[in-house]
Amino acid sequence: MRQAQARQTGSARIIVLVVLLLIIVATLAGGGAWLLTGQQGARAATAKAKPAMPATPIFVKVAPFTVNLDSDACGPVLLYTGMTLKVADSDTAAFLNEHMPQVRSRLLMLLSGQDARELISPQGKQTLADSILEMLSTRLTDPQPTLAIDEVLFTEFIVQ
Secondary structure, three states, X not given: OHHXXXXXXXXXXXXXXXXXXXXXXXXXXXHHHXXXXXHHHHHHHHHHHOOOOOOOOEEEEEXXXXXXXXXXXXXXXXXXXXXXXXXXXXXXXXXXXXXXXXXXXXXXXXXHOOOHHHHHOHHHHHHHHHHHHHHHOOOOOOOOOOOOEEEEEEEEEEEO
16 A cells, blocks of 8 residues: 555656646746847847948049139139039949049039129029039930939139
């Protein structure tokens, strides 16, 4: 009888140990899964929180030059200006650099017809920048890729 009781007690202990072992394994597995999903969520949140770096701007420098403007009551007027063109892609930059003599010639022709009194004001400079963008939208050669010029930036500007 004692042997039967001992076997039942031994069997009960083994069952209890197996059940405890299963509970521990299940708890560890659940905790591991929770940690992994928590870390992935944190990584995703960190990735979303980092602002995207803006694209590096591409600039095409136009060497400074002096232009005679329309004369006013005081006599001849000069414009000394330097500018940089902000472009959207390297193809546009390469094309403009290859055709810079034509670009400068068109700029000289456009600038020589300007009125000095209008160019002195900020609005006059903005109007001139808009006119330059419009002038650069006309084809320089045939065939020509579509040019992506975003902005005209005046780096030097003296009316005298």
